[in-house]
Every structure is written in structure tokens, then in C-alpha cells.
Amino acid sequence: MTTPLPEDTSLTPPPGCPAHGLAARGLAADGLRRLYGPEAEADPMGLYEKLRAEHGEVAPVLLHGDLPAWLVLGHAANLTVMRTPSRFSRDSRRWTAFQEGLVTADSPLMPVIAWQPLCVFADGEEHRRLRGAVTDGLNRFDRRGIRRFVTRFTDLLVQEFGPTGRAELVAQFAEHLPMLVMTQVIGMPEEYGPRLVAAARDLMKGTETAIASNDYVVETLRRTIERKRVTPGSDFVSWLMQHEAGLTDDEVLEHVRVVLLAANETTVNLIADTLKLVLTDVRFRAHLSGGHMTLSDALDQVLWDAVPMSLVAGRWATGDTELGGQQIKAGDMLLLGLAAGNVDPAIRPDLSKPLYGNRSHLAFGGGPHECPGQDIGRAIAESGIDILLTRLPDLHLAVPEEELSWSSAWLSRHLVDLPVQFTPRAEPEEEPAVAAPTATLPPAPPAPPAPPAPPIGATAPRHRRSWWNALLGRFRR
């Protein structure tokens, strides 16, 4: 006689865990879908649609460690969450799972959701103080100023691969341009750029050298702040230091770091996906001969259909409330489903219909935390692609479109590579190298023991983490 197997309770949360509450409301814990793991990462959009079919605008899901959260799938519901901080706070310390000790220190969620004294996690007056300084600083840059930086670095990048007639535009272009431009925005000497790009790429890829890379970023920023105290300039760091909000040196450093990392991965993705679109979509080719899609239209379409950040984690319910027909409990976590909200059938019954010029997508979030760098990110992507296409007018894909692939993590997905060909360009004779040292500037801080700073255009392993994960550095220092 065989002994009956005990009931598998490994996925059944104990009483007290918010998942227990979900189960009590008719959603058995082992019936919930996981938002992580191979299945979720293979087809995140397919998963969102299954969840929408099963639950409507707001779905219960499980995060790493099978911790429960609500995924907001509806366009309108996402806006409600983003625009109602009195009901949905940015302060992760409210999470019941934290309070009950269910999140382990090594949880992969920690880099994203562990509270830090940053505008990202602040509400109300403290958010206004910190964010006011950030937005005032960023708003002092105009598109023309950004375009000047973009032109310079695009030319330098094209100079690297132009003579070969071939390039891989994710690793040799998209992953470099935003960080190079941002070094100028924050007021760093230009020669720091390539090493900083290498460190940021390393952080995003989550390699074992990520801690050393983070240390390099922090040390570089610390030196920049010290220098700006003596010699302020027309740059973001100086403006942040002088702002009436009176940020401490640590607050300045951490906010410059957040801005750098927030700007980088999102803009890398935006450039890569828009390049892919303009190289493969006949509507863009047609525009060159008087057809339909301009570069600005292509960016809008990507911000709808290939959101640079698919999910934002998250918001936390300040009290018991209702959303999309679900009973949310105080302390529950909500994830903003930006990619899912953008294809909500309630606002887009026909996904093939172009949305040129329509900016009501969720790609930049909304409400008090709406991305303060969106104009800069868009300007980097638009000017960079525009200049690249002008320099290499016969740029075309070197592989069939079907061979392009994306890798997904729970917060975002990335185009793996974009191989292209073009008529080789002669090397200009007198352009300075991008990392040329100048006598008047202080030396770059010593490189971290790892990673080695690859030359511009070098390729690297293509498993990336979210920029939010890169914020982990604060905890590891």
C-alpha cells in the first residue's frame, strides 16, 4: 500500500503573508502566475495578455521568492496608480512582505525596491524638495545644447566603425551614446566617458565585476563634486549643488548617480529599438520618398510598442482600497505594467493602427514621479539616430529581420544585437580620439580592478540587468 503524498504546500503562503489574503479572496497561491523565471522571460507580453484575460485590469502575480504583488495591466488603472500618491505611495517600507521579514537580504528584488533616501522612493514634501532640484537642473538644458553633444559623440563612434563598412549597433552605438552625452550633461571631463560607459555596461549586465564598476562610478562622481565645489560650471552637478533645496553632498552624489543610471539603460533601449524599427519598417523607408513615418513618429511608435522599461516596481497601497475590481490591502505592492498598459485593448482595439504624434503612452510613467529626463532621453535618441543615418545613408541590416532577438528580464527587454552594413567611410584625418587626455583636466580616477575598460565599440556578454538593479551599489558599498 502506498502512503498518499502530503499536499504540496511549498507555494502556499502562511497566514499573515499578503498572499494568504489573496488566497482567501479566491485566488489560490499556487494558481498565481510567476512574473519571473524562464517562462515569464520567454514571452512577457504573452504573459501579460494571459493575466489580462484571467483577471482584467489588475492581476495578482508572484515575484521572486513567490512574494505576491499586483500587476496593473490597464492603461487607465496605471494612470490612477501613478497619479494618486495618497493611495499608492512610492515608499517601499510600507510593503507588508518587508514588515513580516519575508524579503531576504539577497533577494533579487532588493536592488529595485529596498528603500533609499532618494527622490525615487520619496512622497510629498520630501519628494518635491529632492525632485525639484533634479528637474530644475535638467530643465536648464535645451535640445540644441544636447544635440551638440550628441553630434560630437555620434561622429566619434561612427569614426570607430565607419571604415569597416560593418557594425553591431547595440554594442557599438546604442550602449555608448547616452552615457557619453550624460557625462557632458553632468559636467565631467570628456576623457572619463569611455570608462564610465564600460562601468555602466558592466553594471547593467550584472557581471561579477559589477561592484567594482559601481565603486568606479561613485568615485568618479565624488571627484567631480569636489572639483565643482572649487570651480562650478554650467552643468547639472554644479546646479544641483547650488540649488535652494540645499542638498547635502551625499544627496547630490546619489541623485547624480540615479540620473546617470536612469538615463542610461532606458535611452540605450530606446535607441536600439528605434534603430531596429527604422531599418526594418517599410513605412519609414517610404517616408524618405514622401511616405508616412518620420523619425519622430518612429520614436513615438517605439514608446508605445517597445517600452524601454516594461514594468516599474512599484507603488505600495497606503490603505485598503479597490482597483480594477480587485481588493487591494494596505501594504500590498503594485507593479506598473507600462508595456501592458500601452497595448490595453480598451484604448487600442487595433494594434496595427499607427500612433504617430500621440504621446499618451505610459513609457515615461506619470503623476509626481513621471520621468523628469524624458526630453533629454528623447533628444539623445532622435538626434543620435538622425546623425547616424545622415553619416551612413545606405545603412541596412546585415541579417534577415527574423534573426533579431530580444532578451528579457522582469523589468525590461533588450534587443540582443543589430548587425548592419554600409558603404565604408574614409577615416577623417584630424579628429581627436574620444579618450584623448587634456593637460588642463585632472586625471581620471584609477580604473576599477575590473572590468577592463573595453575600447569604444567592443562587444560584451549580452545579459543585462535593469538600471534599477544598478542602484544596488548603494547597499553594497
Ligand code: HEM
Ligand atoms: C528616454 C528614455 C527614458 C525612459 C523611457 C524613462 C522612463 C522612466 C520611467 C518609466 C520612470 C518611472 C516613473 C514613475 O515611477 O512613475 C522614470 C523615472 C526617472 N527618470 Fe527616466 N526615462 C528615460 C530617460 C531618462 C533620462 C535621460 C533621465 C535623466 C536625464 C531620466 C531620469 C529619471 C529620474 C531621475 C527618474 C526618477 C523620478 C522620480 O522618481 O521622481 N530618465 N523614467
